[in-house]
Amino acid sequence: MNSDNPNTDPASGGCPQFDVLPKERLHHLMNPVAAIRAATDEDRNIGTETDSYPDIFEFTHHPITVYRSNAISHDDNVDAKAVSEETVYETLDTTETRNHAVVIQGSVGTGKSELCTYLTHRLEEDNRPILEVRKDDDLMTLLTERLPKFYKEELGKEFPNTTDYERMREALANPERAGELSTLIVVNALTDLRTEYDISCSDVERADFIEHIENNLDVIRTVAEEDRGSRIITEQEYNQRDYLKIFENDDIDETPAEVINSYLWQGLLDKFNTKGLKEVFELVAEEFDRRPVAVFEDFSIASVQAKELGNFIERDIHGDAWDFVIAGTPRTLRPLRTQTFLNRFAVFQTNREGSNQVDFLTEDNVVEFIEPYLTYIKAGDSSVEVLNADDGRGLTYEKVPPAEDSRCGQCDVCPSQDHYLFPFNEVFIERIYNPGLPEDARSPRELIKVVEEILEVTFYGPVTAPSTAAGDLDEADLKNEVSLRDAVYEAAPEFADFAKWYGEKEDGYAVVPRYFGDVFGLTGTSNGGSEIPSKTGIEITSTEIRVPLPETKPDLTSDSLTDKAEDETATPETTDDTPPAEESLVDREYDELSADVDNWRQNPSEPQYEEVNRRISDAFEQLFNQLTGNLAVRQGSKLRYNLSRSKRPFVYADIGEQVDDDQVKLDPQEFRRSTLRAVLRYGVESAHGDASERGILKDHGTQLTALADRWQAQIQREFVNHEDLLYDKRKSEFEFDDFLVAGYALCVLLDNPWRELSAETLQSCFQSTADLTLDTTLATGLQDGYVSDDQIVVFRTFVGLSPWFEDLLEARVSFSGNRLDLVDVRKRMTEHAPYAVLDAVVQSGIERVSQRVRFNSDTNLRDLATAARKSNQHLSELESNTNKRELPARVSKSLSDVQMTEIESLVTDLKRSYQNLMQAEFAEQLTELTEFEQEDIDTVLTGAAIANRDEYSKMARIHSTLASTKLEAHPLVAIISNLEELQTIDSDTFAPVFSEVSEYYVN
């Protein structure tokens, strides 16, 4: 191959193998889930008998080394003995008459799935029945889909009790049956619990318990929901709700919540006569004459069921015939960690403790690891000679020249000995691994992900060279530490990424084989390459492209800078046509300083780059302000961090300066040179009063925004959400968002205590354009003797702060479109009553909130917390000092089912017939009564209902006290309370004169 005669089109990536490789096959090949790589895709003819490509899994599988461990733990002192995957497989080749298990433990992306797939392959070859359990399979899926399907496929008959499970699923999904179902589950569970434990559960507690379960039926249905697992009730719920504390004696083996969960599950299964996991495994195993194997490639069964499964696996019963391959992370495997389990079964780890690195992928063998993947792309015809591996398991290839009639044989783009790795070379691959990937991400999965991305963008996207694709990746994801001479970036930037990724450092140059330049269109004008200015120092020979590395000691004094600026005309912002004499001050200063950018990037604290440093730092700071909305702690929020004037929100990395909690590290090396030059340009323009951030944010916004986001996240973490803030440290279960929801809920309550305190009510207030204010009727009621004027001022001030709560809620607990995250708000309100949350806010906690966190010069976060705390305290006192009142019941009775039209009709009749007999005051009262509307009656009735509640929780009692206080001050209530009735005249005293006179007329 030579550069004069390329036979491929550079625009298509230069390789004929990629021309015929559909993107889907690339995705299949690079899929991080080994099981998918191993799967057949009939639609795309991948892995079928007629597929011209070899089997992906067998071709790319790299033998895995694991460590035999005696514990499923994070313990660093694991007794790690390296064993091969073959050894792991052999542990399954058992003649056991009891259950057997192999546990594979490891961090994400360290080969668990790869090993499982390998073991599955081997077991399939042995004709073992294999039940594959996927990561997303929950208990319900396992019981109702996987096992029945497995059963039918292996045994050719229907699974015995599928319908029971389906009935159960349907019932759980039916809201109309929720009440009935919850009652049955709880009653069954309590009955069974009584046989084992001393429990006490009053009727009221049982009713609460049932209601709790009713509210949590969704959780049962989505059993493997993240974090919660199948815990119908969580530990937190158990601790917070007295009605769940049913055990008389705390001395039980497991946590009480887990015991209850276990019995609730049993209650549910009993209700539908369904068999539990254990029974189903037993039932299936009985049908096989070969030992079936259940492979959990990513064990995520919820804790309670996991324990049940663990009990089944480890039980020592002859006749049990299952083998289990269980792969998972230490966290998900924790429920299996019993002594019996560990004593009986082998545990293997895919990675060493504290590291995501695996032995089969290290700096030394990264090329060896990735090569099969890249070779596979060329193995669709005889370009690659595919062989069966020596040991008869899997495929390999022999590095011989491609057959002449093959695609590679017909192409002379790359030398045949290099085509296995094409479009990369070893240097490129090694740099991707180190320092490209962050150290904690140097796993097979991450490496393959990056390679796939580069290939996809190059061969199916707009980029023409893999090096450009790699250079376009975020430096946080893929870092390159090779630096080139500034002139390269300025005059031949297309060579920069090229040299940084492909170039091997050699005598002050990054040296790349020439053919890469040819195939990606960098060299030779005939195929799109551009002329290379001589000042770049790039040398091109027939075999190499040599790109100069930076001079070790740049001569960049200010004088030389001026000279240089005058000499250089090929900067990105100026053209050869622009004479220096016509340059503006901005252009001139920029030209002078831009040459220093790369050197400043290496060492921003160097005094000789002070001028560049100042402009860039000012620019960064201004952009920071712009992107954070003037240092708001969160996008869209008015809460800002008032940074000291003597500080910037960032500190450059690696310059030895202290980074405070309100600053982030800014590593100039993470920024492209082009971005830094744009920042400099912005800084210079800004210094001359002529800057617009629009352009820079449009072109370079992503990275700058990420930095701003990082700062905001840090400010929130340190100054807003920090666990030391606001709360009594002993009550650290509350989060900042709990404070927001609780504070706002209290404002809503004081705005009108005659509403249900629910997420929906908060939403309605949140969406309303009207500001919350202290309810005037309530204020009157409070003034009538219960609360001092000072306390009313506290309430009024607090409610007046509600717009700030709304601001924060909008930023933290809402969706776009002015909608609160109702699920989150409801959960917070259910789990943490506003009173309890604000009761945990303590003065010392408030004082730990920085005064720099503020909305404006008048209001800071402390003010919000102080007002909320004081209001909560006053409300608590009010509730404690208020006796249960009779009024609400009387008002309810007085206005129940009353229609205003009826009142109006009665009053009209009364006044028409008897006004002459009435006291003027009474007639006036009647007139006032008719001035109310039906809505007033309905509203008062709602208020009376809330006020009349017989509540146990402090929050609810505060609510009903406020509702009652408002009731007492309501004018309608005053009128109906004072509605005077006349004395009814008894018949024996009625009309005495008539009575006396009439005697003489009738006798």
Add this chain to the structure above:
Amino acid sequence: MSTDEGTVVDRLRRVHSQYKQRDIQRQLEGAAETLAELYLEKVVYETVLDTTISIDGDLRSTIQEIRSHLEEGDTETVTAQVETLKERVQTFENELEKETSEPLSTYRSNVESMQRLNQRLEVFDTTELESLRSFLEPGDVLSRIDFEDEADLEEKIATAGAVAAEYRTTYDSARMKLFETYLETEYGDKVTMMMSDSPPRLESFDEQELKELYESDLAPYIELRFG
């Protein structure tokens, strides 16, 4: 307001019914005041005029019905009867006036005759004769009786009866005194008859007797009337 008072509508209904009860009582008591006065007048007229005034049966039955309903606490039905009662009271008042009209006229005429005769004979106290005349002058007869301020109807009836009886005695005494001179004359029998409350009819006199009366001292005091 207490919890057993029902709704505000119930209370308004009760207030309505209470006012209605009061209104009925007010009307009944108004009618009763008139009935009391009429009864006192009846007592006075019956005594002074020595006559009997009957109470209308309809009035009596209406009052009786109202009394029964009130005893049963049935003010609703009473309401419907109040207007009837008022009409019947008015009727009774009219009848009382009508029934006393002629006896009153006779009484007044007699008293005036006695006053004129007494002017010539001077046998009776003129002041007493004048009080006889003024007592039954047109107008409110009851206002000429001094009732005790706090007196109940029974006492008023007693007072009215006593006063009326006194006037009647005076009336009878005056008549006896003025006409006893003529009783010993040849037409003494005729005078006795004429002094009675049923004076003789003209046809009971023969021509001679009429001639003697015409020529006697009594002639100016004898009145001829259509009966």
